[in-house]
Amino acid sequence: MTRLRVGLLANPTAAQGTAHRVGRQVAHLLRLAGISVVDLSGPSAHVARARAEELRDSLTALVVVGGDGTVSLGAEIVAGTPVRLGIVPAGSGNDFARALGLAVDDPESSTRALLHALSRPVVTIDAIELIAAGDNALPHRSLALGNVNLGFDALVNARANSGRAGHGTRYTAAVLRELPAFSPLPFWLEIDGGERIEVDATILSLCSTGVYGGGMTMVPGARIDDGVLDLATVSGIGRAQLLRLFPRVFKGTHTTLDAVDIRPVREVTVGLRHGRTLRVYADGEPRSLLPVTARVLPGAVRLLAELPAPVEGSGGGGPGDSEPGDSEGAQ
Incomplete structure (x- = not known):
C-alpha cells in the first residue's frame, strides 16, 4: 500500500x-x-x-x-x-x-x-470565489470558505485586525469604536444575474458558515455543502438599534427583526455609489476594493473532517421572538 x-x-x-x-x-x-x-x-x-x-x-x-x-x-x-x-x-x-x-x-x-x-469517505464543501477587475484585480485566485464582509462588518474587521487583545474582545472593541461615526453605506447589487438594485445598508455579509467575529452567528443554520450562499443584509436602523443588534447576533436570535434580510444566492456583484470606497474582507483577511463579484463554487474543496449535523429549526423564528427594546425606528 x-x-x-x-x-x-x-x-x-x-x-x-x-x-x-x-x-x-x-x-x-x-x-x-x-x-x-x-x-x-x-x-x-x-x-x-x-x-x-x-x-x-x-x-x-x-x-x-x-x-x-x-x-x-x-x-x-x-x-x-x-x-x-x-x-x-x-x-x-x-x-x-x-x-x-x-x-x-x-x-x-x-x-x-x-x-x-x-x-x-470524502466530504466536499463549497467555496466562495472573489473576482475583481481592473486596478482592483487580485494577484491570484481568491477564495473564502466562511464569509465575505462588505459593510460595517468589513470596517470592524479592519479595525479588529489591528488590535492586540483576544479576537472576540478585539471585535467587540472595534464595533464600539467604529459605531459613533458610521452611517449606512450606499450599495448597488446585482444578484444572480438580475437587474441592478440599490440599498443603503449597515451590514452586508455573504455567508457560507454565517459565523464570524469570534462567535457571532449571522446566519443560524447555514450549511457549507448546500451549493448556495446566504446574503445577509441589515438596513433601516440607527446606531442605537445596531448596538443592541450585536448581542442578539451572538445568540442567533436577530433573524426575526424587520431590519434583517437573509436570502439564498449563488452569485452577487457588489459596489458602492457616489464614489465611495471600501475594502472587502473575507475570512478575516483584506481582499480587493469594491466592486467585487462573489460566487459559490459547489463542492470545490475536499475537507478532511466530518460535517456537523444540520441544526433543526434554525435560521429564523416566528412572531413573538423579539425582545424588549427592539423597535426598528431609525435613530
Missing part, C-alpha cells in the same frame, strides 16, 4: 507564533502514526503557496495550522483537486473551525480527528 503523504502548512505568525509550535507538534504526531509529512511552511504566504502548489499533486492531503486566513490559503491551493484539506485551529479567531465543531487549542484531538477522517 502506498504510504499516505500529507503536506503541512503552518502560519508562522498566527496567534503570536503559537501556530508554528503547534505545527511541529502535529507533524510529529502524524509521523508517529505512520504518515509521511512534508513541511510546506514558509516565511510568507507567497512562499508557502509556491511550495504547496509545486508538490500538490504528490499529496493525499494538505493540513493547515493557523486561523481563518490560513484556512482560506489552503482552500485556494487545493480547490478543484483531489487533495483533501485538513484544519488544525491555531489562530486568534478560528471561526471556521468553530462552525465545524473542530477542537480548538487541542493539537492531539485535532490530529486524532485528521487521522480518523483519512479513513472515512
Whole structure:
C-alpha cells in the first residue's frame, strides 16, 4: 500500500507564533502514526503557496495550522483537486473551525480527528470565489470558505485586525469604536444575474458558515455543502438599534427583526455609489476594493473532517421572538 503523504502548512505568525509550535507538534504526531509529512511552511504566504502548489499533486492531503486566513490559503491551493484539506485551529479567531465543531487549542484531538477522517469517505464543501477587475484585480485566485464582509462588518474587521487583545474582545472593541461615526453605506447589487438594485445598508455579509467575529452567528443554520450562499443584509436602523443588534447576533436570535434580510444566492456583484470606497474582507483577511463579484463554487474543496449535523429549526423564528427594546425606528 502506498504510504499516505500529507503536506503541512503552518502560519508562522498566527496567534503570536503559537501556530508554528503547534505545527511541529502535529507533524510529529502524524509521523508517529505512520504518515509521511512534508513541511510546506514558509516565511510568507507567497512562499508557502509556491511550495504547496509545486508538490500538490504528490499529496493525499494538505493540513493547515493557523486561523481563518490560513484556512482560506489552503482552500485556494487545493480547490478543484483531489487533495483533501485538513484544519488544525491555531489562530486568534478560528471561526471556521468553530462552525465545524473542530477542537480548538487541542493539537492531539485535532490530529486524532485528521487521522480518523483519512479513513472515512470524502466530504466536499463549497467555496466562495472573489473576482475583481481592473486596478482592483487580485494577484491570484481568491477564495473564502466562511464569509465575505462588505459593510460595517468589513470596517470592524479592519479595525479588529489591528488590535492586540483576544479576537472576540478585539471585535467587540472595534464595533464600539467604529459605531459613533458610521452611517449606512450606499450599495448597488446585482444578484444572480438580475437587474441592478440599490440599498443603503449597515451590514452586508455573504455567508457560507454565517459565523464570524469570534462567535457571532449571522446566519443560524447555514450549511457549507448546500451549493448556495446566504446574503445577509441589515438596513433601516440607527446606531442605537445596531448596538443592541450585536448581542442578539451572538445568540442567533436577530433573524426575526424587520431590519434583517437573509436570502439564498449563488452569485452577487457588489459596489458602492457616489464614489465611495471600501475594502472587502473575507475570512478575516483584506481582499480587493469594491466592486467585487462573489460566487459559490459547489463542492470545490475536499475537507478532511466530518460535517456537523444540520441544526433543526434554525435560521429564523416566528412572531413573538423579539425582545424588549427592539423597535426598528431609525435613530
